[in-house]
Amino acid sequence: MHQSAIVAGFGPGLGQELASRLVEQGLAVGLMARSADKVESAAAAHGANIVPLPVDVTDADAVENAVDTLEKTAGPIEFAVFNASAFIKGSTLDYSPTDFERAWRVSAYGGFVFGQAVARRMVTREKGTIIFSGATASLRGNAQSFGFSSPKFALRSVAQCMARELGPRGIHVAHVILDGVIKRHKHADPGGDAHMDPKDLVEIYMQLHKQPRSTWTQELDVRP
Numbered sequence: 197m198h199q200s201a202i203v204a205g206f207g208p209g210l211g212q213e214l215a216s217r218l219v220e221q222g223l224a225v226g227l228m229a230r231s232a233d234k235v236e237s238a239a240a241a242h243g244a245n246i247v248p249l250p251v252d253v254t255d256a257d258a259v260e261n262a263v264d265t266l267e268k269t270a271g272p273i274e275f276a277v278f279n280a281s282a283f284i285k286g287s288t289l290d291y292s293p294t295d296f297e298r299a300w301r302v303s304a305y306g307g308f309v310f311g312q313a314v315a316r317r318m319v320t321r322e323k324g325t326i327i328f329s330g331a332t333a334s335l336r337g338n339a340q341s342f343g344f345s346s347p348k349f350a351l352r353s354v355a356q357c358m359a360r361e362l363g364p365r366g367i368h369v370a371h372v373i374l375d376g377v378i379k380r381h382k383h384a385d386p387g388g389d390a391h392m393d394p395k396d397l398v399e400i401y402m403q404l405h406k407q408p409r410s411t412w413t414q415e416l417d418v419r420p
Contacts, residue, residue, distance in 0.1 A: 198224060198270065198271035199223055199224075199271050199272055199273075199274045200223055200224040200225065200226060200247075200266055200267065200270040200271045200272065200273050200274070201218045201223045201224075201225050201226070201273065201274065201275040201276065201277075202225070202226040202227075202228065202249075202263065202266055202273055202275075202276045202277070202314065203215060203218075203225065203226070203227055203228065203276075203277045203279060204228040204229075204253055204259075204276075204277070204278045204279060204280050204306070204310045205228070205229065205253065205278065205279035205280025205281065205329075206227040206228060206229040206234060206235060206238065206279070207229065207234060207279075208380045209378045209379065209380040209394045210279060210329070210378055210394045210397055210398070211227070211229075211279055212238070212394070213394040213395050213397070213398045214277060214279075214398055214401065215227060215238055215246065217398045217402065218275065219245045219246070221402075223245075223274070223275070224244075224245055224246075224247060224266075224269075224270035224271060225245060225246055225247065226246075226247040226249050226262070226263075226266035226270065226273075227239075227246060227247070227248055227249060228249040228250075228251050228253065228259075228262060228280075228310075229249075229250065229251075230250070230251070230252045231250065232248070232250035235248035235249060235250055236248050236250075247265075247266055247269060247270055249262040249265070249266065253278075253280050253302060253306030253307075253309060253310055254301040254302060254305060254306050254309070256309045259306075259309050259310055259313050260309075260313045263313040263314060263317065267317055272317065272321060273314055273317055273318065273324065274318075274323065274324050274325070275324070275325050275327075275405050276310070276311075276314040276324070276325070276326045276327070277326075277327045277328075277329065277401065278306070278307050278310050278311065278326070278327070278328045278329065278351075279329045280302055280303065280306050280307070280310075281299075281302060281303045281329075281331070281344070281347070281348070282298055282299040282302040282303060282343075282344075282347075283299070283343075283344045284296075284298065284299050284343045284344070285340050285341060285343065285344070286340055286343060287340050288340075288342070291342075291343060295343055296342075296343050296346075299343040299344060299346075299347050300346065300347045300350070302347070303344075303347030303348055303350070303351050304346075304347040304350035304351050304354065307328055307351045307354050307355075308354050311326055311328070311354065311355075311358055311369070314326055315358065315362055315367060318362075318366075318367050319362065319365050319366070319367060321366075322365060322366035322367075323366050323367070324366070324367050324368070325367070325368045325369075325370070325404065325405040326358065326362075326367060326368070326369045326370075327369075327370050327371075327372060327401055327404060327405075328351055328352075328354070328355040328369075328370070328371045328372070329372055329374060330348055330351060330352055330355075330371050330372060330373045330374060331344075331348050331373065331374050331375070332373065332374075332375045332376075333345040333348040333349075334348040334349060334351065334352045334371070334373050335352075335373065337349075351371075352371055352415075355369055355370070355371035355414075355415070356371070356414070356415075359371075359414045363412065366409075368404070368405075368407065368409070368412050369414070370404045370412070370413055370414055370415065370416070371414065371415045372400065372401070372404075372415075372416060372417070372418065373415065373416070373417035373418070374392065374397070374417075374418060375417050375418065375419035376391065376392050376418075376419045376420045377390070377391050377392065377420075378391060378392050378394055378397065379391035379392060379393050379394060380394075389420050390420060391420055392418065392419070392420050397418065400416075400418060404416075
């Protein structure tokens with residue numbers, strides 16, 4: 197039976213490179229993003245190997261349905277990456293509660309909803325990998341960034357809880373702290389070290405997926 201992978205929060209940079217690499221590995225790849233244009237453009241570029249899933253990760257029913265659709269049309273999900281986040285900067289004194297809730301719903305609630313939907317399928321097969329993309333903000337907060345840091349703190353906790361519960365059931369859950377800026381196009385930072393190359397990040401994600409069960413990594417951090 198064919199296997200599939202899914203990437204939530206698809207976009208330029210890491211999401212795009214993940215999609216390309218997973219297709220090269222022979223997997224059908226479901227790409228989840230609010231923007232239908234993003235995922236449909238990727239499908240046009242890679243053909244039938246890409247399954248566009250225009251879904252908002254804060255809509256639990258839509259996420260559940262999208263994961264179900266991917267498994268039925270492309271095969272069991274063996275690799276899942278949650279890469280969605282919402283960066284809304286603002287001062288403590290005038291930050292909008294609506295913006296704070298939106299940021300939390302995307303990064304924390306969305307991560308839980310996505311991870312739960314994928315895990316429900318994986319545990320029946322006792323195999324699979326779920327990776328959550330974190331950030332420097334997962335470990336420390338900065339001025340005017342609590343709308344980003346607070347959800348990232350929460351997402352880290354979601355990953356830790358899932359890893360400890362699902363590890364004994366055959367599911368490898370990992371959290372990757374991306375301590376730096378990801379290069380989003382090939383001309384950025386030519387020959388320099390200011391940005392992380394998404395192709396190199398994908399290698400790390402694939403290494404996590406291929407780790408033997410006796411030495412699973414739960415968390416690692418990377419930086420340029």
